[in-house]
Amino acid sequence: MAQIAAERGLVRRAATGATFDNRRYPPGDDLERWIQHFWTVEWDLRGQPPVDSRVISYPAMHLTAEWGEVDEVRHGIALPATIVHGVVSKVFEIRLTGRGEVVGARFTPGGFAAWTGLDASTYTDRALPAGQVLGPELASAHATIGAAGSLEDRVDALRQILRAHRPPVAHPADEELAALVRRMAADDTLVRVEQLAELTGRSVRTLQRQFRRRIGIGPKWVLARYRLQEAAYALETDPEVDLADLAARLGWYDQAHLTNDFRKMLGETPGRYAALAGGG
Incomplete structure (x- = not known):
């Protein structure tokens, strides 16, 4: 198996290489002011013990669509779900179990506040259902995204959703x-x-x-x-x-x-x- 290269932010990426697949995708010219990149993570640990993953987090907020096992709760939210993640002031830690997939958009530092006009400090160290933060139109974005098929198709579906809601101009x-x-x-x-x-x-x-x-x-x-x-x-x-x-x-x-x-x-x-x- 090829050695997984170290990656900034991911704790001991080489040691977790076989545990999950993590990929990044460009935001597109019309979103790059607000979105740093799109990303996906998927894992299949069925029949295997859970794995703890840690991230030395960036000063950025995220919007994610997440899927997991039946009746799974992640970040305190029942899956599947669309979730807003605030900046994590310590080290982000998550236990990966069973099979799961995440499609996310990492906002640029300040990009979420620029997009929404909201005070980003309100969400620091919190994960909330997107509907509570961004309104009902994005509350069930995971349903639309999940119907897209492959993870690459799901990234494109999230990209299209955000394009439809982007602010008219950057301040x-x-x-x-x-x-x-x-x-x-x-x-x-x-x-x-x-x-x-x-x-x-x-x-x-x-x-x-x-x-x-x-x-x-x-x-x-x-x-x-x-x-x-x-x-x-x-x-x-x-x-x-x-x-x-x-x-x-x-x-x-x-x-x-x-x-x-x-x-x-x-x-x-x-x-x-x-x-x-x-x-x-």
């Missing part, structure tokens, strides 16, 4: 925030909120308020989360990486601070994470 302020978050993800020299304030000409307090309302979580969390994702990815791709050098490269004061933050997030040290990255 310049939303574009500005999205560009700032993209820079935060790409520039590992950005490690403090004060640097963002200097870049944007806004106060720290204003940035905190904007991030919480538009993204669902504060800018300090976003900066830290991108660094932690990069650290985990580096440990998976090179388990022998020098931890002191990694800490310095990603903006931690020293290796001890990297270790403390990593342990708080995943409950283990970077060294142990690297040792177990391949499933050992």
